[in-house]
Structure formats: structure tokens, C-alpha cells
Amino acid sequence: MNILITGGTGLIGSALIPFLNNHHKITVLTRNQNKVYIKIGSHIKAISQLSEIDFNQLDIIINLAGEAIVDKRWDQKQKQKIEHSRWHLTQQIVDEITKAKNPPHTFISGSAIGFYGRQNEHPIDETFNNCTHEFSHTLCKKWESIALGACSEHTRVCILRTGIVLSSQGGALCKMLPAYKYALGGPIANGEQMMSWIHIDDMLGLIIYLIEETNLQGIFNATAPNPVSNEEFSRLLAGSLKRPHFLRVPAKVLTLLLGEMAELLIYGQNVQPKNIIAAGYRFHYPQLKEAFTHLLRQHS
Template sequence: MNIAIAGGTGFVGTALTHYLISKGHTVFILTRNVNNKKEQHPNLHYVKWLSPDSTPEAELTSIDAIVNLAGESINSGRWTTERKKRILASRINATEKVVNLISSLPKKPEVLVNASAIGIYGTSLDETFTESSKRVGSDFLATTVHTWEKEAQKAEDHGVRTVLARFGIILGEREGALPRMVLPYKMFIGGTIASGQQWLSWVHIQDVVRMIEFAITQESIQGPLNITTPEPKRMKDFGKTIGAVIGRPHWLPVPSFALRLLLGEMSTLVVDGQKVLPTKIQQMGYRFLYENLEEALENILKT
């Protein structure tokens, strides 16, 4: 298949590109600057877009799928008023451009897989959320994701099947949340974060890219799709598992008030949480590489 990726040089995009090429797909990375990109594989191409002189529709005449991962990171700085505006605008603008690109293509792609997040459900200690859950939270993350998804669904007006890939906490070796979670344990100061009862709905990066390909190729998948493991963990148990895997103690607690003082509103990413299950993709027959947290961490931290 010919697959275009917006946001293809980030954490998920890089892993997805390598995986899709390994499976025989041809990948087109949408980028503002093609001059500093080197095509290192015959099935990898860079396509200029979002520039006044760019005409991506001329190079994407036979695209089967588009994956949109573009947007400013939510966990790389304090959520000031200005930064929250950038987080929302970056997602809405990129998605709008992707939908505009779809509208300009004479041959429409079969599917758009648009990044989203489980933050749409809001936070809870006792509820369990699946794709059939109708609840939309009222906090910044939830409202941002809800607006983002509505923008992506405009692709359906062009007859394009649209999948809203609601990512959980993605675990990888060098990027994502895990390296920062592991660091205190490496320094022998790891311990329970806040109450420890908050849910952490995680997923291994290898399952993320496989689930995206699954969503592309399975024509019956449409709408929300939770990209999480079937076995979410409470934060206390997650931390204990990190300690056990790398042989470090789990003992020094970090109170929630300290995190809220340090991180402000962004502290919700670690202080609060939600229990989310990937019901839809399991019903479609997807088989996880890593359902068990200990096995996932062994793979990431010991290879």
C-alpha cells in the first residue's frame, strides 16, 4: 500500500515508518523541508507540504491511506495559557490541512487514521472506558481531543473512512513518558506518584505501529479506536514493576501537591488517569505482542 504520514519524524511516526516499510508498504512523509531529508530506502519518499510552493497532491496521486500524527507535544513544558493555545492550534491546523489535501486529491485515500488520545474520556479512579463510552471530560485535554476529533471527521465528507486513534501512554526506549518515569528508579529515588491509585493505560510502541497498520487494512474499523493494552495498571503497581525489572527499590513517594506545584495543570498527566480498554480492536481479532507490563518493560529496558 501507499501510505502518507503527517508528523512522520516524531516518536510514533519514526517507528511507524520503519515498521510499514518492513512490511512492504511505500511511505510518503509529508514535511515542510525536503532539502534536509535523505531517502534511505527505495520505499521511503519525502513530500513537501505546508509551504507556499508545495503541491503535495501532484506527488500523492495514488495514496491508499493517510496517517496524521502532527501536533505539538503535550508533555514538554508547563501548560501556560499561550502554550495551551499552541497545543490546540497545532492539532486543528494540521488536521485541517490533511482534510484539505484529501479534498484536492482526484483519487481519495481509502482511510485516514488520525491521532487522538484517551484523554477525551476525562479522568476517573473507578470508571472503565471503551470505544462505546460517550463521556467527554471537561478538562483541557478532553476538550482539546474532542475538538481535534471533530476536525478529523470532516474527512468523512469526502467518502474517506476515518479512524480516531486514541493513544494511551506509549512506552518506548528513548522517547515518550517511560524514560522520565524510569530515571528516578535509576537514581534509587523511585516511588509512588501521588495516591498511586490513578490508572495508567499504557501500550508498547511495537503494538502501536501494528495497531495502526491493522486499522488501515481492516475496512470495518471506523471511528474511535483505543490504542492501549488490555491490562492497564494503577500507578503504584506500574512503579513497582519498573523497580522490579531494573532491580531498583520502590520507596520514595512523590505527593500530588508537589507535582501540581511543580507542573501546574500539566500534572494531570501523572496525578490523574483513566482505565481504558481496547475493546474494538480485540473484537476484530488483533493479537497483542505485549499485554503484560513486566514483559513489555523487559523488552524495552533490557534490550
């Protein structure tokens, strides 16, 4: 099958492409074609504009692109950049799908559990609609709404509300490791906020499952079925590295350093992947301790 991937050099995309490339023809939309060839390989076709590809020849689109959420402080300019990078590209893709006479049969588009906004410790799944109206919610709500515009009798749309993706090759875990290795890691604020995570292998497995199970469509929480509190996450991470975790980062300090963006760390969600489990997907790493054991085997 012919597959177009946006965000192909990101954490998920760069890990996904090697699994798909053995059986499918992959095209990556990118702002830096050389980066694609260096990071992934010259066997991948890289394009810089959607106009370079015929949507009538595509079978699947996997839309993972977007300005990083946590790299910079959220001033108004950065918020607009985050929004534009998701909304504008997704709208362009939807427009091309709806114009095609023979459109792709599958459109898998990213979102995040930030859709739910800050929540308490009670479990929530894809049916939950009492969302907290803050930046992460409005960002994801419009992003999803745009993507669902591609849904038709010819094209199914799958939305992935992704949690914290754990990988030894980048992302949140690798940013945490230096502090924990030097015994400077610990819980954030009171540590009671829930962290909904997913092992990179399950993230890839879930996407591949959605590709293969052609009857599936709609919203899917891309999180492991056993979220943990921030306190438990910290304890298990420190234990996997054989380090203490007695330091605690006060909420006021985070807010002072990060501004509004600190809310992503201070508050959480207890998210359950009800829809993908009901569809038959079985997680390889449902428990955080086993996920850390696998990911950190070279660090302990």
C-alpha cells in the same frame, strides 16, 4: 500503496516507517526535511507543504503530528500552540481529501485517551461519553471532530485514542528511567490513579492492522487491555530494574512544578481497547510485566 505520514520523526512515526517502507511508498510531511533523512533515511520522500503532493495519488494518510503535550508548562500561549498544531494541520488534510476527485481510501488520525478527561478506577471503553470537560478533553474532541469530517463513501476514518506509549527509544519510559535507576523513582500522589499504556510494538501492530483490515473505521482506544495503577506501574518498573520504589511524589509538589499539566500525572483513566479487540487484533504485550521485560532487557 502511497502513504503520507505526518509526525514521521516522532516516537511512533519513526518506528512505524521502517515497517511500511518495505511494501509501500512513503512520503513524510515535516518542518525539517534534513531531520527526516538523518533519522529515517534518504529513501523516504520528505515534503514541507501539503501542496507538494497530489491527494489523488494517495492511498492512505496517517496523521500523527502535534506539539508535544508535556514538554512545556501549560500557559495560554502553549495551549494554543498545542491546539493549533493538531487542529490546523488536520483541517488542512481534511480539506485536501474532500477536494480530491480520487481521495485516499484510508485516513488514520491521532487522538489520545485524554479525550475522556480524568476518571476514577472504573473501566471505560470507546462508548463512554461522561467525559470530564478539561483541556485534554476539549483538545481531543475538536481534533477528532475535524478528522471525522473526511469520512465519506470513498474515505474511511480511523481515530486512535492513544495511551502512554512505552518504548526503549524515547517517550515517557525513557524519561522515567534515570530516576528509577538511581533508586529515586516511586508512585505519584496516592498511586491509585490508573495508567493506560501500550507497548510500541502493539502501537505499530494496531496501525498496520487498521491499514490491512479495510472494513474497519471509527474510534479505537490504542491501549493494552490490562491497565494498572500508578503504584503497580512504579513497582513493576522498579522491579524490572532491580531497584526500590519507596519514594513518593506528592501531588502538591507536582502542581507547584508543572501547574495545570500535573493533572495528566495525578489523575488517570482505566481505558479498555474494546473496539480493536472485537475487530480481531491480538496484543503481543497485554501485560505490563512482560512489556517491561522486553523493553528493559538491556537496562537491568
